[in-house]
Amino acid sequence: LLAGSPNRVTVEALGRRLIDRVAEPVIVERNEVCVGVSIGVAFAPADGRTVDELLLKADLALYEAKSRGRGRLLCFDPKMQSDAEDRLRLEQDLRQALGAGQLCLFYQPVVSAQTQGIVGFEALLRWRHPERGMVSPAEFIPLAEETGIIAEIGEWALRTACRDAVRWPEGLFVSVNLSARQLVFPALPNIVSTALAEARLSANRLELEVTESVFLSDADGALDVLRRVRALGVGIALDDFGTGYSSLGYLNKTIFHTLKIDGSFVRDSGRKPETVPIIEAIVGLANSFRMTITAEGVETPEDFERMRAFGIQKIQGYLFGRPMPFEETLALFSTARPRKAG
Numbered sequence: 001l002l003a004g005s006p007n008r009v010t011v012e013a014l015g016r017r018l019i020d021r022v023a024e025p026v027i028v029e030r031n032e033v034c035v036g037v038s039i040g041v042a043f044a045p046a047d048g049r050t051v052d053e054l055l056l057k058a059d060l061a062l063y064e065a066k067s068r069g070r071g072r073l074l075c076f077d078p079k080m081q082s083d084a085e086d087r088l089r090l091e092q093d094l095r096q097a098l099g100a101g102q103l104c105l106f107y108q109p110v111v112s113a114q115t116q117g118i119v120g121f122e123a124l125l126r127w128r129h130p131e132r133g134m135v136s137p138a139e140f141i142p143l144a145e146e147t148g149i150i151a152e153i154g155e156w157a158l159r160t161a162c163r164d165a166v167r168w169p170e171g172l173f174v175s176v177n178l179s180a181r182q183l184v185f186p187a188l189p190n191i192v193s194t195a196l197a198e199a200r201l202s203a204n205r206l207e208l209e210v211t212e213s214v215f216l217s218d219a220d221g222a223l224d225v226l227r228r229v230r231a232l233g234v235g236i237a238l239d240d241f242g243t244g245y246s247s248l249g250y251l252n253k254t255i256f257h258t259l260k261i262d263g264s265f266v267r268d269s270g271r272k273p274e275t276v277p278i279i280e281a282i283v284g285l286a287n288s289f290r291m292t293i294t295a296e297g298v299e300t301p302e303d304f305e306r307m308r309a310f311g312i313q314k315i316q317g318y319l320f321g322r323p324m325p326f327e328e329t330l331a332l333f334s335t336a337r338p339r340k341a342g
Contacts, residue, residue: 008043008075015039015073023071038065039073047076060084091147093129094140098156102128105160106323109332110175110294110316113308118332120173120207122316123161124323125153145181154182155191162199162206164326169333175207175237180214184221189228196232203233207258211239226255237294241282259286263297263317269306283310 002011022037040062042048047057057076063084065074097103107121127135144150158176165174182188196203208229214222230236237258261282268275286293295307298317307315321332 011041011043011075012073015041019071019073036070038062038070040065041073041075043075057081087143090135090140091143094127094144094147094149097127097129098153102130103153103156104128104325105157105164106325107164107174107329108316108323109321109329110173110314111320113304113313113315116315116320118172118320119314120175121165121168121329122175122209123157123164123177125157125177126323141179145179148181150179150181151185154179155195158192159195159198162195162201164329165205166199166201167330171205173205173207173235175209177209177239178214180210180222183210183214183225186225188225189232192229192234193232196234204235207235207237209237209239209260212241223255230255230257240296256289256291258292258294258314260294260296260316261312263295266295266297266303266307266317267299270302279310283312287311 002014006014019037019039022035025032025034027033040058040060042054042057042061044054048054057080060080061074061076064080065072068074104126105123106126107123109118110120110122111117112119125137125141127137127140129135141150144153161174161176165172168174178188185191192206192208195201196206210222210226226236235257236255237260238256239260240262241259259282261279265275265279265282269279283293292314293312294314294316295303295310295312296316298304298307298315298319300319303317304315304319
């Protein structure tokens with residue numbers, strides 16, 4: 001609490017000094033410990049006249065500061081309150097979306113780099129909101145993870161994808177994304193086993209995708225759950241490989257059977273020469289562990305030819321198909337012709 005009439009410049013300067021001072025490392029029992037801090041600021045009477053109003057506005061500013069990265073100071077802005085109210089309404093709507101039949105799965109084809117024929121699909125969650133229209137997954141999936149709703153949604157997505165995959169030609173797989181929150185539950189292998197049994201889908205036709213972020217909080221717990229799932233015969237893919245946290249230590253755990261190269265590498269490979277040795281290293285690494293490789297975000301014939309030249313086995317991207325409703329996937333097999341690049 002700053003008394004008097006401090007202006008924004010004075011407050012921000014003080015906040016910056018506090019952030020810098022707190023961030024200085026301290027020695028605790030011969031160990032260096034670093035602590036970070038974020039600060040939210042509200043001004044009276046512009047942002048409120050009561051203690052409760054000011055604390056609420058400062059807290060909203062603090063939440064926004066944390067969402068933009070630690071070690072920040074932000075002053076309250078009225079848009080923060082409207083955004084918070086909108087977020088609360090979206091959360092309430094999301095809690096009802098599953099029961100109301102508003103969630104659905106779209107499927108994006110994955111093709112063989114050699115034959116360009118479809119070998120499987122990745123299941124992608126979509127939300128048809130009755131008023132907002134199609135809500136971006138980038139908007140509602142993080143919200144589902146933060147609120148814990150993702151566990152229920154994830155189980156529904158898994159069961160639905162298995163039921164849909166049974167209707168495709170034998171041998172095609174379906175890939176379903178798992179969140180870090182789902183790997184917290186030791187019962188996940190049982191959920192997967194039940195979904196396969198109910199759909200009568202062979203375990204080798206199901207692939208579960210995880211990103212490197214799942215190993216941040218409880219790596220040992222996540223690896224244990226994934227081992228038990230792998231023991232069912234289900235494939236495990238490491239998605240967005242090379243874009244996140246250190247993952248080399250996890251590749252020798254005999255869990256992953258596929259690495260998925262992020263689309264940013266695919267796009268950069270044509271215009272940034274320094275990207276090429278990175279892709280070559282990933283391919284060599286995957287080959288040494290006897291893993292298959294999928295390149296994501298392939299949008300042009302040139303992208304496709306480069307990825308195939310690297311020795312990548314599977315391709316996914318707009319060049320071979322955008323995410324589509326399940327019914328449209330069935331139509332792809334009525335013609336039974338592979339889609340050629342270019």
